[in-house]
Amino acid sequence: MSKDDSRRVILEKVMRDHGYQESALLEILHKAQELYGYLDKELLMDISGSLNLPPSHVFGVATFYSFFKLKRPGQHVVTGCMGTACYVKGADEIMQAVEREYNIKRGEATPDGKLSLLVTRCIGACAMAPTIIVDDEVIAKATKEIVLQKIKQVLGGT
């Protein structure tokens, strides 16, 4: 990780703004993920060095919270909401359909790195359940057909 990397410079500023305090670790990890898309080993080691925290602590926190991604996500990301309301309304069937269509499991990316399939616990859009997020778009009252078509559309665009 080069110090010339502008993302790294921004991250350094965020750490400096927080006075390199231990208590700001979550905020710093959030920012790092926002900048880099995910938290790889090198990045976590770098943060642990900057904050003067043992790597075990930084890795412990990063792996504890499900929001932090430790693997590089695919170019396009499909996230299924698996909250109660979505589950009751059939979100699982939609996820199974995506898994079958692209031959991947939840939490995985396709071998070409084009598509990731993730699960989130609840996005709080329960009245429009089931909801599936394709890239940044929330699909409300989703069906298998709509979701598969949307994925095809975003994949076609790359």
Add this chain to the structure above:
Amino acid sequence: MNLADIQKIAEQEVDFERAYKYRINVCCSSGCVPLGAFKVLKAFEEAVKEFGVEKECKVAKTGCVGTCSVGPAVVIEPGDYLYQNVTPEKVREVVRDHIVLGLPVKGMLYGNPAFFKKQHRLVLRNAGKIDPTRIQDYIAMGGYSAIVKCLATMTPQGVIYEVATSKLRGRGGAGFPTGQKWGLVARAHGKPKYIVANLDEGDPGVFANRTLAEADPHAILEGMLIAAYAIGAEKGYLYIRSEYPLAIQTLQRAIAQAKSLSLLGDNVLETGFKFDVELRFGAGAFVAGEETAILASVEGCRAMPRPRPPYPANSGLWGKPTLIQNVETLANIPIIIQNGGAWFSKIGTPRCTGTKCFSLTGKTNNPGLIEVPMGITLREVVFDIGGGVPEGRKFKAVLVGGPSGGCLPDALLDLPIDYDSLTRVGAIMGSGGIVVLDDHSCMVDTAKFFTEFCVDESCGRCTPCRAGLARIKEVFAGITEGNARMEDITTLEKASVYIRDASLCGLGQTAPNPVLTTLRYFRDEYVEHIRDKTCRAGKCFKKEEKGVEQ
């Protein structure tokens, strides 16, 4: 800015509003945005110009009115006409007929007045009525007058007395008396003191706190200010889920506005009172809602609970006295101060005063956000407000209290909703999720789903929760795949009771609730799964079929 200036802003704003004959409130909360609310907002802005009524018609973006299933929702005042499923194409017609010709478009109005009839909106008093991005809107509705009242006329002890008189109980789930908690922190030794406002709404299927933050962020901030004044805190942390981008944005803006009017900062309204609020972001951990776990998370660590005592009131953030309060509790505070604790204590039931917000979801005709007086029955919520079960299906159960709540059958529908009644039947108030299930749902599968959730979310610190829930998950796998024996029911019961009684924190102690309640009220379904290997809802024993399909 001083105390009198707030009153001036309110008066100016009311005058400003009076210039408009109509107000068009377009719901732009997380529910309506994916359905196209911003396009509808823009269409209204253009249509009022097109018909030349922009001077008498204010178009405002607001928070949620609660009818999330028929969004985008638009309310036209005066008269509170609620338009449903509004699309940009229909906007012209609404402006032409309703505003220009004075004839509401009947075919587009929300046709279900029962949804609102039994509600009592206190916490959500401003939701859907004010623009959450304008602090002036909140002030015009009497906002920040409660903190002005506290600073000008009340002692901290007087504020605590008023909150205690209201008999308000914590809305985060456990229902601890709020006034009592404030008294404990106020009397605790050690400085500085902290406030942590909990908006880590981790229960899947619940969105009441999110909606509150998106619709009326200043009500939360004012509640924090009043609490800070009462207990002598100078710093507050508002802990919010990162999965709620719109709520985060709304709160960030609200905090900046409150600072610019010196409602937050080193010298609040020139009174010498000091209080500041900082946002902290959660990162997807259900257990972080537990009060000692949230403290660990604010400190930048893994959100793992610790044994109590010491209680956070004496030893919380960095070992200092800390008040932890759910945001819904805090939003109740300004109205208690404005109207008095005695007034508040008459709402609801004698032991559980006030109202509760619920996310009503699942197989219901009217999903959405509701606020009801404590003591209302489940039947009223499910059938009157919720309008029953859609598509002529049969009601089967109602899940109250999120993934560690209980599944209650038809026979318990006349139960009044309050902390004590719910606990008696094996459910919990939790953070306010009500999910309706019809005969498509298998109760064994439902209990399995929640167990899997709790296995994933168990922090792993104590053995009963970590190992016990994993064991229950294994048993469920056997039951739903056809490899189970009748003794497995006993195993489930024994393990559940062990986890409930021996776990360290609320997550483990309540995690077996779905298992225990389904065993108690829907035992025959377990027996059918084990003995006959059949699932009356057709959810289980699907493994082989899937293989064939592929």
